[in-house]
Structures are given as structure tokens and as C-alpha cells.
Amino acid sequence: MTTKYLMIFSEIAEQIESGAISTHTLLPSENELKDRFCTSRETIRKALTLLSQKGYIQKIRGKGSLVIDRSKFDFPVSGLVSFKELAEKIGSRPRTIVNELSLLKPEGYIKQQLQLSNKDSVWKIMRTREIGGKKIILDKDYLNKKYVPELTKEICEDSIFDYLEKELNLSISFAKKEILVEEPSIEDRELLDLEGFHNVVVIKNYVYLDDASLFQYTESRHRPDKFRFVDFARRSHV
Amino acid sequence: MTTKYLMIFSEIAEQIESGAISTHTLLPSENELKDRFCTSRETIRKALTLLSQKGYIQKIRGKGSLVIDRSKFDFPVSGLVSFKELAEKIGSRPRTIVNELSLLKPEGYIKQQLQLSNKDSVWKIMRTREIGGKKIILDKDYLNKKYVPELTKEICEDSIFDYLEKELNLSISFAKKEILVEEPSIEDRELLDLEGFHNVVVIKNYVYLDDASLFQYTESRHRPDKFRFVDFARRSHV
DNA sequence: TAGTGGTCTAGACCACATG
DNA sequence: ATGTGGTCTAGACCACTAC
Structure with a gap:
């Protein structure tokens, strides 16, 4: 069993990594994502918070969620990696x-x-x-x-x-x-x-x-x- | 202006650091904290999530939030510190x-x-x-x-x-x-x-x-x- | 069975950015 | 004025722990 916000996170993360969503563009707004994924805004926000923590997006108040170029950050050794x-x-x-x-x-x-x-x-x-x-x-x-x-x-x-x-x-x-x-x-x-x-x-x-x-x-x-x-x-x- | 969940975070963090809340004990449950701070459970949870990320507590499903001994982790150089x-x-x-x-x-x-x-x-x-x-x-x-x-x-x-x-x-x-x-x-x-x-x-x-x-x-x-x-x-x- | 944390919802009001 | 993200609420159901 996996949760809804993790699925949304994975789906968006995968689209960013594959290039289906371009860097330096804005994600759809939280309200639009809410409708698109048929869920509530707080659930969308949990997914976006994760994306932000993982370096996929930068949230900007009043504007939207900017997709940043995560490939610059080659993450391998960070965190707990064996x-x-x-x-x-x-x-x-x-x-x-x-x-x-x-x-x-x-x-x-x-x-x-x-x-x-x-x-x-x-x-x-x-x-x-x-x-x-x-x-x-x-x-x-x-x-x-x-x-x-x-x-x-x-x-x-x-x-x-x-x-x-x-x-x-x-x-x-x-x-x-x-x-x-x-x-x-x-x-x-x-x-x-x-x-x-x-x-x-x-x-x-x-x-x-x-x-x-x-x-x-x-x-x-x-x-x-x-x-x-x-x-x-x-x-x-x- | 500071938000409610940040104030709750600070207050609990301060109590842990001062020793008013002992390590290796459980925090009051989220429902009790909700009543005590006159707020909703999601707001309490935002504060507890922060405490967990900062290494103050460990949340254990079905049991509660365990206060861990953060002094062992001397944090100084971590993160973005000048x-x-x-x-x-x-x-x-x-x-x-x-x-x-x-x-x-x-x-x-x-x-x-x-x-x-x-x-x-x-x-x-x-x-x-x-x-x-x-x-x-x-x-x-x-x-x-x-x-x-x-x-x-x-x-x-x-x-x-x-x-x-x-x-x-x-x-x-x-x-x-x-x-x-x-x-x-x-x-x-x-x-x-x-x-x-x-x-x-x-x-x-x-x-x-x-x-x-x-x-x-x-x-x-x-x-x-x-x-x-x-x-x-x-x-x-x- | 009761209590705990984990998730989810459908609203609401606010501060900020833009036209 | 409108749209955006940030916060907050008062419920709900679930999975897990303990007794």
C-alpha cells in the first residue's frame, strides 16, 4: 500500500526527470493539480513539499512552483546511501x-x-x-x-x-x-x-x-x- | 508575524532543550496537544514534523512521539551555517x-x-x-x-x-x-x-x-x- | 477495545505577485 | 481584482500498539 501524496510525488518527479516537464517552467497551480489528481489541496501540498525537499522544485509565493535543474546537484552521496x-x-x-x-x-x-x-x-x-x-x-x-x-x-x-x-x-x-x-x-x-x-x-x-x-x-x-x-x-x- | 505551528514547534523545542521535557519519554499525544494548544490536529502535526526533522523527536506509529537525546548530535556545522x-x-x-x-x-x-x-x-x-x-x-x-x-x-x-x-x-x-x-x-x-x-x-x-x-x-x-x-x-x- | 500516529477531505482566510 | 502559495480548521477513516 502506498499513499496518494507519495504517488503524486513520484509521478511528478518522474515527469521532471524524463523531461516531460521542463525545468525553468512553473508547475500547474495547486488548485489545478488538486482537480487533475482528484484530491484535496493539502494532499497536493504534501507532494509538493516533498518535491521541494528533494530539490525538484522551488515554491515561490504568489507565483507558483518553479521546476529547477536538479541534474546540477548530482545527489548520490548525500543522505544515507550505502x-x-x-x-x-x-x-x-x-x-x-x-x-x-x-x-x-x-x-x-x-x-x-x-x-x-x-x-x-x-x-x-x-x-x-x-x-x-x-x-x-x-x-x-x-x-x-x-x-x-x-x-x-x-x-x-x-x-x-x-x-x-x-x-x-x-x-x-x-x-x-x-x-x-x-x-x-x-x-x-x-x-x-x-x-x-x-x-x-x-x-x-x-x-x-x-x-x-x-x-x-x-x-x-x-x-x-x-x-x-x-x-x-x-x-x-x- | 509568525505562524502557529512554528510557535508550537519553538515552545516544545525549548522545553526539550531546557530539560522541562525529559528525553526517552513520550510527548503528550497529538489529540492532547491539539486541545492544550487550542488548535487542530494537522497544525500540531506540522509542528511535530518539524521537531522530527530537526532531530528532537522520533514518531512511532501506535505509540507516540519519543523525545530523543539531541545533544548527542551537536549540529553546528550542518546545513547552511556561516x-x-x-x-x-x-x-x-x-x-x-x-x-x-x-x-x-x-x-x-x-x-x-x-x-x-x-x-x-x-x-x-x-x-x-x-x-x-x-x-x-x-x-x-x-x-x-x-x-x-x-x-x-x-x-x-x-x-x-x-x-x-x-x-x-x-x-x-x-x-x-x-x-x-x-x-x-x-x-x-x-x-x-x-x-x-x-x-x-x-x-x-x-x-x-x-x-x-x-x-x-x-x-x-x-x-x-x-x-x-x-x-x-x-x-x-x- | 481503546489509544496512537498516518492520511485525506472540503472548506476558509491570509499575504504576496501580477496585470 | 484575480490567482498564487501559506496557513488553519473540524471533521473522517485507517493501520498499528497495547492491554
Whole structure:
């Protein structure tokens, strides 16, 4: 089951992406859309709000909804995107090497970051991401076993993300992301093709479920020349 | 004039921040809030949607709105935040040095980035940001003169952002931000205290006005050890 | 079964932009 | 004066959670 305003959003978004609706033109007015989709104006407005948040349109009071050129914003890395999704959008054939998959008793930094007790167990996964024959990214994942009882090498080679959402039906709701630049660790030097680079870009990801419980901590360590983060932000006037 | 749902948002947000409403508890139900604020449920829901987007609460179907511990997410650098706002939140006494303030005919990269014609003029501002006695950030701003007829050294030493929003009443609506790591340029080496660091973190900012016109391009070049970017993202299920 | 949030409706009034 | 988006209302039905 999908809702009416999501269907309207998808339909308009698809028309913008396909070019059926040109950029730099105005959408039909909310009143016209209301009639066209046989719905109420508030429902149309929910769809338009989504389009605005996703960078498809700019609403201008008194005038209308301007279709903007979203292709300029290439969104791939923004938001919560997994390596698999990312690689698919880039279109390159990536390879994932699972360096480690183990079940640990939590301690130190990880215990604190994941807010674990001594009774908990935690999965540790270490993976190297290879693009164009070079080892570019080192991913270290820590998952609370309470939410993920079973995990295999095959799952880790594919996408943990997919497994969690599609197989386990865990609903990921929000994440805090932190981007830093660090000196390469011994692990980085061992597992990545650093080729003389003096820094790595570290993305720390704290992933939360629908009920606001923290269940995953991920560190993604990139070679700096292959790193790019794109963000689209609306200025909030609050 | 401020709207009802923004007032409700502010009031609840303030109560959460002050601790008057504890984290890990549920807010009153939407029906109760509706009565308490003498309004309709949709208006309450607009306020709660905002609280959710800003990371104050997590809505759980069938249960209620859980207050989450937002202090864990220290938001400062996320979104569209100017250096001045940022420094204020960090609480340090920063210093801004204006290295250059000039009016140019657009050419090359900048002309293309700002989508300028030969008839336009463009402001170029180059500023060094000093924190704790060290030159840490190099900011290069390019502004379309069409929108900003006048600009002085004093304004640049304070906050261009404030000037645009408060004096000129330009309404900034959204921005695209891009984060990269680059080799330091000759300029970087001259103007920053790099102290042996081999990379700079470059934040490219494309700033758009309310009518979706691009009017500012900014490059912010950071010493890598002083750089930190924090982002809070909700997983969109679209 | 009762209470919660998620969606939807058919109106209404307002502020802003344009001719 | 007309049309646009921004806000608000007082209902309604649904899906989910909890008891």
C-alpha cells in the first residue's frame, strides 16, 4: 500500500526527470493539480513539499512552483546511501573483500559508542572496497547482535543494508554522520592502496532504528582523492 | 508575524532543550496537544514534523512521539551555517582578515560556475579565518553584483551572510555543498598556517535565492586537522 | 477495545505577485 | 481584482500498539 501524496510525488518527479516537464517552467497551480489528481489541496501540498525537499522544485509565493535543474546537484552521496547504491549510480563494477567477520564482547570505544552493556555482543565487520582495481575504501562496521542475530560472509559481500531492511525488516530511520580527516592508521596502510597519500577521510556513521535505538556504528575510511560528499540543504528559517 | 505551528514547534523545542521535557519519554499525544494548544490536529502535526526533522523527536506509529537525546548530535556545522554563526557556537574568539575585495569581469571557471554573462560583474572576496592565533580557513567568495551592488571591507570582516539577509533582505533558500580533499595550492601555502599538512579540505558552496537564481559561489579551504562536518539525516523511504 | 500516529477531505482566510 | 502559495480548521477513516 502506498499513499496518494507519495504517488503524486513520484509521478511528478518522474515527469521532471524524463523531461516531460521542463525545468525553468512553473508547475500547474495547486488548485489545478488538486482537480487533475482528484484530491484535496493539502494532499497536493504534501507532494509538493516533498518535491521541494528533494530539490525538484522551488515554491515561490504568489507565483507558483518553479521546476529547477536538479541534474546540477548530482545527489548520490548525500543522505544515507550505502556503498552498493553508490557504486550502482557511479556505474563502475566494484569489488568487496571481507577482511574480518567476528562476534566480540564490547569494549572501550565501541562499547561506549554503541552504548552496550557487558551482556551484549557485537558484530565486527571489516571490508575493503575496490574500484578500478584499487583498494579505495576501508569500512568498519559494528552491529549490536541484539538486532542482528545472524550474519554471513555472503551477506557482507553483498549489502548489509539490504539484508537488514529487506530480510530482517529493520527499519532504519535516521543517522548522524561525521566527516573528519585523519592520519592513516596501521590498518589503513595495510589494507588500502594509499599510494603516498598522507591522509584518509573518515566518515563516522551512527545509525538508528525506528524506535530511536542506536544499533550500528560504521567507520568508512576513504583515500582522499577518491572522496566526494555532496549535500543539498535548504535554509531553514526557524 | 509568525505562524502557529512554528510557535508550537519553538515552545516544545525549548522545553526539550531546557530539560522541562525529559528525553526517552513520550510527548503528550497529538489529540492532547491539539486541545492544550487550542488548535487542530494537522497544525500540531506540522509542528511535530518539524521537531522530527530537526532531530528532537522520533514518531512511532501506535505509540507516540519519543523525545530523543539531541545533544548527542551537536549540529553546528550542518546545513547552511556561516563562519560567524559557527565560531559563536564554538565559543572561540576568531579573527577575520580580508586579503582581497575587488570587482571583476567574470571569466573561466567562475563565470561558468555562476552562470554569468559578459555584461555581469562579480565581487571577489578572499578572507583568512584565524582561530587560536592560527590561520585555519581560507574563504573565497564570488558574488553576482546584480544582487549585491555595494560591499565594503567592514562588511566582509563581519558577516557577508548577515549583511545579505538583514540589510539587503535577500532570502537565501537552498545551497549545494560539496566536500573534497585537495593538494594545497600556492595560495593556500601563502595564506594558511599549514604546518606541514599535505592536504586541504575544500567545501564548495553554491548558494541560491528564493527565486532559485544562483548568486554566490564560495570555496572554504580548511586545514584538515581543524575540519569537522556533522550531518543529521533521516532515511527517506521514497 | 481503546489509544496512537498516518492520511485525506472540503472548506476558509491570509499575504504576496501580477496585470 | 484575480490567482498564487501559506496557513488553519473540524471533521473522517485507517493501520498499528497495547492491554
